[in-house]
Amino acid sequence: MTNPFSGGAPVKEVIVTGDIFRLSAGGGSGNQDRNISWLHALLKFPIFAATGTYPGLLRHDNSPLKCSDIYDAAGLRPSLSAWAELSAAFPKNVSERYASLFQGKIVVGFELSNAMCAALTEWDVPYICILTHPVRFLDDIAFAVSTNISGIHQGLAKLCMREAICFEHAGFITAYFASRRRSADRADFRLFAAQTHDDRSLFRDGAIVSQDWIGEKLVALYKPDDVVAFKHHPLKRSAEVFEKVKNRCANTYETSANVYSLLSDPNLSDVITVSSSVGVEAKYFGKNVTYLHKPFVAPLYRNDTSAVGDFMSCGTNLLSADFWRILLSTFVPVSDLDGHQHIYRPDLLRATLNQDWNFGEIYADFIVQSSPLGRVMAHPSVWARLKNKLMRQIRRS
Numbered sequence: 422m423t424n425p426f427s428g429g430a431p432v433k434e435v436i437v438t439g440d441i442f443r444l445s446a447g448g449g450s451g452n453q454d455r456n457i458s459w460l461h462a463l464l465k466f467p468i469f470a471a472t473g474t475y476p477g478l479l480r481h482d483n484s485p486l487k488c489s490d491i492y493d494a495a496g497l498r499p500s501l502s503a504w505a506e507l508s509a510a511f512p513k514n515v516s517e518r519y520a521s522l523f524q525g526k527i528v529v530g531f532e533l534s535n536a537m538c539a540a541l542t543e544w545d546v547p548y549i550c551i552l553t554h555p556v557r558f559l560d561d562i563a564f565a566v567s568t569n570i571s572g573i574h575q576g577l578a579k580l581c582m583r584e585a586i587c588f589e590h591a592g593f594i595t596a597y598f599a600s601r602r603r604s605a606d607r608a609d610f611r612l613f614a615a616q617t618h619d620d621r622s623l624f625r626d627g628a629i630v631s632q633d634w635i636g637e638k639l640v641a642l643y644k645p646d647d648v649v650a651f652k653h654h655p656l657k658r659s660a661e662v663f664e665k666v667k668n669r670c671a672n673t674y675e676t677s678a679n680v681y682s683l684l685s686d687p688n689l690s691d692v693i694t695v696s697s698s699v700g701v702e703a704k705y706f707g708k709n710v711t712y713l714h715k716p717f718v719a720p721l722y723r724n725d726t727s728a729v730g731d732f733m734s735c736g737t738n739l740l741s742a743d744f745w746r747i748l749l750s751t752f753v754p755v756s757d758l759d760g761h762q763h764i765y766r767p768d769l770l771r772a773t774l775n776q777d778w779n780f781g782e783i784y785a786d787f788i789v790q791s792s793p794l795g796r797v798m799a800h801p802s803v804w805a806r807l808k809n810k811l812m813r814q815i816r817r818s
Contacts, residue, residue, distance in 0.1 A: 435468055435474070436527070437530070444504045453531065462773075464529065468742075508621060511539075526546060552565045555698035559587070564737065574733075581736075582723060582738075594684075610690065614693075614697045618657055630695065635662050635713060643669050651674065693711045720734040741762060
């Protein structure tokens with residue numbers, strides 16, 4: 422079938438890819454290959470069941486164009502700052518070299534960059550961009566999806582989850598910690614949820630927001646007598662920012678408490694973050710949020726007013742063949758809807774990705790916190806990962 426974009430080439434293949442030019446904190450290439458392979462494995466059968474053809478796979482390690490090729494063409498040396506610049510917009514010579522990889526394809530991409538989405542639209546290539554949903558406390562990982570095609574967007578809007586689900590889950594988590602909280606006789610406090618230093622949500626005008634900028638913004642928001650709980654990101658400490666806040670507010674302390682125990686605390690007055698998903702989650706616990714920069718993405722839900730390009734909260738619907746039958750029917754022949762629901766088990770996607778964002782501590786957290794070993798294992802280390810795996814097993818038993 423023909424691409425509905427004006428002048429578009431006939432669509433011949435669905436291909437799963439991602440931000441293949443994303444670099445690691447050390448400047449290494451292929452940073453997203455693992456996540457691209459994970460998404461491809463999840464969607465391989467549903468897309469085959471819908472279209473009769475398995476989707477292709479494009480990672481950095483099998484791409485005809487490597488990171489070095491693209492960065493060289495852009496006149497950049499591979500680095501985090503160069504990645505931020507390249508993520509904002511592709512130079513013309515980069516766009517020309519890259520476009521041929523996607524002609525005649527529907528691109529299903531994991532965390533596609535803004536530059537990539539803009540370029541695909543310019544090249545008349547349909548895309549479906551998939552993110553892990555910023556609300557991480559549901560029964561399992563959920564997904565947020567956007568597209569540059571009106572017909573696909575209309576399908577996404579119909580396949581959205583209800584936002585009420587997030588409030589309901591937050592209610593259970595709040596109840597869980599309320600029954601275990603020993604005393605409410607404590608001072609009101611404010612929470613700062615830190616971010617890793619190399620997350621793409623920190624990109625601003627083609628550059629990465631600096632730790633100095635974050636510290637200065639925070640100091641302006643806090644009053645000297647504020648009590649501040651400083652929550653480092655599990656993967657990266659923000660010591661420089663912590664010291665700036667501590668110098669401003671003497672009652673600032675580092676906390677290793679589970680972030681959901683903090684969000685559900687009745688004495689928490691508000692949350693400040695640069696761009697962390699914790700800010701999106703805080704809404705469902707009734708907390709006010711201030712972003713120093715912006716949320717990486719705040720997906721919309723069923724019945725929300727939306728437009729093409731908006732991220733829609735699709736839960737785990739994309740694991741079903743019917744999801745792809747509905748979205749891809751404009752482009753390729755698809756089989757009939759069969760109403761079959763995908764396999765469901767709590768934590769299944771978390772287990773496949775080997776990532777739980779500390780959700781593993783919930784519903785078994787009192788066992789961990791009541792033991793000396795639990796206090797040690799609360800730090801971001803190999804012990805914490807072992808603890809989370811143990812907690813998942815306890816919940817399932």
